[in-house]
Amino acid sequence: MIRDDIKQATVQAMKAGDKQRTAALRLIAAKIKDRDIEQRTSGKDVGDDDLVIEVLQKMAKQRRESIQMYEEGGREELAQQERGELAVIEEFLPQMMDESETRAAIEAVKADLGAESIKDMGRVMAELKARHGAVLDMSRASALVKESLA
CATH class of the missing domain: 1.10.1510.10 (Uncharacterised protein YqeY/AIM41, N-terminal domain)
Known part of the structure; x- marks a missing residue:
């Protein structure tokens, strides 16, 4: 621990x-x-x-x-x-996910949730935090999610 x-x-x-x-x-x-x-x-x-x-x-x-x-x-x-x-x-602190790993996690969550528009950003961010919260830089992830859903 x-x-x-x-x-x-x-x-x-x-x-x-x-x-x-x-x-x-x-x-x-x-x-x-x-x-x-x-x-x-x-x-x-x-x-x-x-x-x-x-x-x-x-x-x-x-x-x-x-x-x-x-x-x-x-x-x-x-x-x-x-x-x-x-x-x-x-x-x-555990090793944080790099940008390519973060993008892959975002795409997986988008596919699982069926997210397609910026309106789904809250759901995607919540699921990302639940799955990868400890090893994910949420501020960087937020920008990548926004870019991905735009």
Whole structure:
């Protein structure tokens, strides 16, 4: 499980004296714990690895946006810190589908659902997320689905 890998990596980073990595791993663990608490109160049941992947994807997206903003604002030292955190986060994310795999998945879903127009985009996106949510970049998939249905 990814959660166990994160715990082991935290212990290794602490033993190695790597303060930045330890801080990033603790941040990840805190976000996962927050999400666990949120899950308990909402009553929804999501698989453990799915929950962790969802948290990691959200954190990675936030880091990418922050890096871009810091670079535009001329704050290279803060952008560098965010890049370090992003690298740690990406270690635990599964390999994302490349563009050709994404296009193939979109075509398969379109065929299964009989989707032909842009009106079907919501159904196609929902099915893509259900089938490939953990390994699919949904923002890139959205653009490809729109292109495919147009």
